Amino acid sequence: MKIIELLVKALLGSDFDHGYPHIERVLKWAERIVSTENLPVDRELLKTIVLLHDVGRIIGEPHAYYSGLVAEELLKEFSLDPAVIRRVVNAIQYHSFSYSRNHRIEPGSLEALVLSDADKLDALGIVGFIRVFIYSCRNGRSFEDTLKHFDEKIFKLSGEMKFRYSRLKASELVEKTMRLLNDLLAEFRGLCEGQGFLNNHKGC
Structure with missing residues (x-):
């Protein structure tokens, strides 16, 4: 997790709109949603998803697609279970207001729904x-x-x-x-x- 945090900070920078400050705010919104709704989420998985959900912006648009690609390749390096990686990629692709509709992406986990709400609240x-x-x-x-x-x-x-x-x-x-x-x-x-x-x- 620490490696992912450092990588995302380095890649996204400190811009207010879509840099690491945005990631930190989305994390806080996600924590509030989970706590208030008492949701049985995998908190480590959720944090991973939030950290990586915008990393593809360094490549361009559609950022949800590129973020999913970057996340997939990075998590493969950590030898994560392919099923877990698929959940991460699905949540990242689903969070985008336009991409999920254009490509008919459906949420595959509770964590995907939390990211979607948290990102939109910001x-x-x-x-x-x-x-x-x-x-x-x-x-x-x-x-x-x-x-x-x-x-x-x-x-x-x-x-x-x-x-x-x-x-x-x-x-x-x-x-x-x-x-x-x-x-x-x-x-x-x-x-x-x-x-x-x-x-x-x-x-x-």
């Missing part, structure tokens, strides 16, 4: 709001497309939660995200009059 609230804009700036996504991202993905995440605790927290965090976005839009409308995409976006 995309909401103030933390999630900041992450969206950091990612947009880094990847050249326009302000208009960033606003669309909230409508097309972020505000749909609460409906994807699998556990009661996750749904309750997601509901709270979505409200925070909506308030932040509406405040941002209100401020920008006063500064950017005439820019259609701002004037036409009614907020939430």
